[in-house]
Amino acid sequence: MKILVCISQVPDTTAKISFKEGNTVFNTDGVQFIMNPYDEWYALVRALEIKESQGGSVTVINVGPAENETVIRKALAIGADDAIRVNAVSSSALFIAKQIAEVAKAAQYDIVFTGKETINFNRSEVGAMIAEYLDQPYISYATHLDLQGKTATIVREIEGGSETLEVDTPFVISAAKGLAEQRIPNMKGIMTAKKKTLKVVEPIAFDDISFPVRYELPPSKAGVKLLDADNMEELVRLLHEEAKAI
Amino acid sequence: MILIFAEVQNKTFKKQTLELVTYGSKVAKMLNTSCVVLVLGEAENAGQLGKYGANKVYQVVNDHLNTFDSQVYTQVIAKTAEQIDASVIVLAHSSTGKSILGRLAARFNAGSVAAVNTLPSIDGNSFEVQKTVFSSKAIATYSIKSEKKILSLSGNSIAPEILGNEVEVELLSIDVPAPKVRVKEVKKVAGIVPLPEAELVVSAGRGLKGPENWGIIEELAKELGATTACSRPVADTGWRPHHEHVGQTGVAIRPNLYIAVGISGAIQHLAGVNNSKTIVVINKDPEAPFFKAADYGVVGDLFDVVPKLTQAVKDFKSK
Numbered sequence A: 001m002k003i004l005v006c007i008s009q010v011p012d013t014t015a016k017i018s019f020k021e022g023n024t025v026f027n028t029d030g031v032q033f034i035m036n037p038y039d040e041w042y043a044l045v046r047a048l049e050i051k052e053s054q055g056g057s058v059t060v061i062n063v064g065p066a067e068n069e070t071v072i073r074k075a076l077a078i079g080a081d082d083a084i085r086v087n088a089v090s091s092s093a094l095f096i097a098k099q100i101a102e103v104a105k106a107a108q109y110d111i112v113f114t115g116k117e118t119i120n121f122n123r124s125e126v127g128a129m130i131a132e133y134l135d136q137p138y139i140s141y142a143t144h145l146d147l148q149g150k151t152a153t154i155v156r157e158i159e160g161g162s163e164t165l166e167v168d169t170p171f172v173i174s175a176a177k178g179l180a181e182q183r184i185p186n187m188k189g190i191m192t193a194k195k196k197t198l199k200v201v202e203p204i205a206f207d208d209i210s211f212p213v214r215y216e217l218p219p220s221k222a223g224v225k226l227l228d229a230d231n232m233e234e235l236v237r238l239l240h241e242e243a244k245a246i
Numbered sequence B: 001m002i003l004i005f006a007e008v009q010n011k012t013f014k015k016q017t018l019e020l021v022t023y024g025s026k027v028a029k030m031l032n033t034s035c036v037v038l039v040l041g042e043a044e045n046a047g048q049l050g051k052y053g054a055n056k057v058y059q060v061v062n063d064h065l066n067t068f069d070s071q072v073y074t075q076v077i078a079k080t081a082e083q084i085d086a087s088v089i090v091l092a093h094s095s096t097g098k099s100i101l102g103r104l105a106a107r108f109n110a111g112s113v114a115a116v117n118t119l120p121s122i123d124g125n126s127f128e129v130q131k132t133v134f135s136s137k138a139i140a141t142y143s144i145k146s147e148k149k150i151l152s153l154s155g156n157s158i159a160p161e162i163l164g165n166e167v168e169v170e171l172l173s174i175d176v177p178a179p180k181v182r183v184k185e186v187k188k189v190a191g192i193v194p195l196p197e198a199e200l201v202v203s204a205g206r207g208l209k210g211p212e213n214w215g216i217i218e219e220l221a222k223e224l225g226a227t228t229a230c231s232r233p234v235a236d237t238g239w240r241p242h243h244e245h246v247g248q249t250g251v252a253i254r255p256n257l258y259i260a261v262g263i264s265g266a267i268q269h270l271a272g273v274n275n276s277k278t279i280v281v282i283n284k285d286p287e288a289p290f291f292k293a294a295d296y297g298v299v300g301d302l303f304d305v306v307p308k309l310t311q312a313v314k315d316f317k318s319k
């Protein structure tokens, strides 16, 4: 199996979020960046497991600036064979998908993995876009994936349950919790990662047509109203009359 | 024209679909156009969507639509959008919508925004919508520059409203390709509103000590008609199924009421729940960070507080 895993770089889950330049730009001062958890823990690891059991290769791809190479090297340390960085900075899902699809079209992967969503943009869009550009099936929110020859059996999350389906390669799949178990890179992985190929390609021209123009922080709560444990009638009354929640 | 894709479940429409139609109808008014709803597959009384603001309902019935394949659905929605020359297409931000939104955007080279939670603000050629980003830690305003715009709407962002009357349903004949995805089984927990759609949620964390104590949470949930959820360690240790885990790496929800029992309120947990309209926190530690994000709080032992709250809800309902 020839596999491509899309990895994005995101602020650490505990990062303090703030903005600058009149709330138009995310303030990266003091922010630690990590690989998007769904990409790292589930998509990449399941791709590696498939390679380990059936042979083939795992390539990781990121659309981003040179700073992202630390995260890309981490993916190589976890076990990817080689990496591609499309040298562009964009917050547009369509731009990112277009660049990835361009690379994927030329190389003809059997499976393209993405994470279920990025934890900064929370879009869940890039995978579906790549699939459309490649004219391939797209299976979102996969929690299980087994392969028998060219046929994959996949379980995906749906509201209040799950769906089990079969599909033949090639396809695009987005990874959710359950697909694999997180792997921590070991010393040997980190050493060999330095020698693996990280190819940098220039983006193809493409206009951004949908992008964030302003940010704000959510309105803060007025403050908590504390109630006594022996006065739950009052809480129920407030939930009914004041909050209109029940 | 505004095109709304109405999801059908067991031949009926979920509340989220009614929200979508109301949303589409309001966008149509802003743009001085009409709101067309597309129903794929069999449905009982699709004409009722007119009440929520649809000016026209189209339906396509075909065996190939009985199971979900994003390629097939995308093709049918795209063909309909072309036929009616839709300028805005709106889907639900659901497992189905998420599989289609990006495809439509790529197909039409149209600007898209996923998980919007406000009506657009439209001024001449400027079209802006808002969504939460950084896992609910911020709100972003997006601008869409293309002619065609594709949006998915977060659940519970707008209340369904009665805006019109039933309309006639017109069957469209569109070629529907055979699916490449072969669905083998669909499993759903019966009788419970799925978490992403739930208006009332009772959630518990490690403070519950063990799975054997979960009964008190279920009793409160049952009394309220709420869906249950949990923090990540609770799902990781197998006390509760994974689909109940809320937060940054779990399900993100925005119910009207979120009751958090024995959950400390870590930033990754809050990321999935702080869009809830009202938050109640029950925790024995007055310093628990969750109280900062709460509207109402009870400092106390959950094993004492929760049964009392359940009783109070019972008394309230019998009044």
Ligand SMILES: Cc1cc2nc3c(=O)[nH]c(=O)nc-3n(C[C@H](O)[C@H](O)[C@H](O)COP(=O)(O)OP(=O)(O)OC[C@H]3O[C@@H](n4cnc5c(N)ncnc54)[C@H](O)[C@@H]3O)c2cc1C
Pocket (backbone or CB within 6 Å): A013, A037, B204, B205, B206, B207, B208, B230, B231, B232, B233, B234, B245, B246, B247, B248, B249, B250, B261, B262, B263, B264, B265, B266, B267, B268, B269, B272, B282, B283, B284, B285, B288, B300, B301, B302, B303
């Ligand atoms: C990358 C990453 C992603 C993560 N994603 C998520 C996520 O999506 N969702 C999530 O939930 N977590 C997530 N976490 C974990 C998160 O950081 C916390 O560890 C977790 O939310 C804590 O769960 P908890 O509140 O149930 O447990 P604890 O933090 O142990 O809190 C238990 C609480 O119960 C209270 N308590 C104990 N006994 C009682 C009693 N008898 N009566 C009343 N109160 C009592 C305690 O005072 C305490 O506040 C993530 C972590 C990382 C690093």
Ligand SMILES: Nc1ncnc2c1ncn2[C@@H]1O[C@H](COP(=O)(O)O)[C@@H](O)[C@H]1O
Pocket (backbone or CB within 6 Å): A006, A007, A008, A009, A036, A038, A039, A061, A062, A063, A064, A093, A096, A113, A114, A115, A116, A117, A118, A121, A122, A123, A124, A125, A126, A127
């Ligand atoms: N800049 C990027 N480079 C590579 N892959 C990306 C990038 N942005 C998003 N992805 C992939 O697309 C998935 C979904 O992202 P999103 O649509 O932003 O929620 C992520 O989990 C990644 O796998």
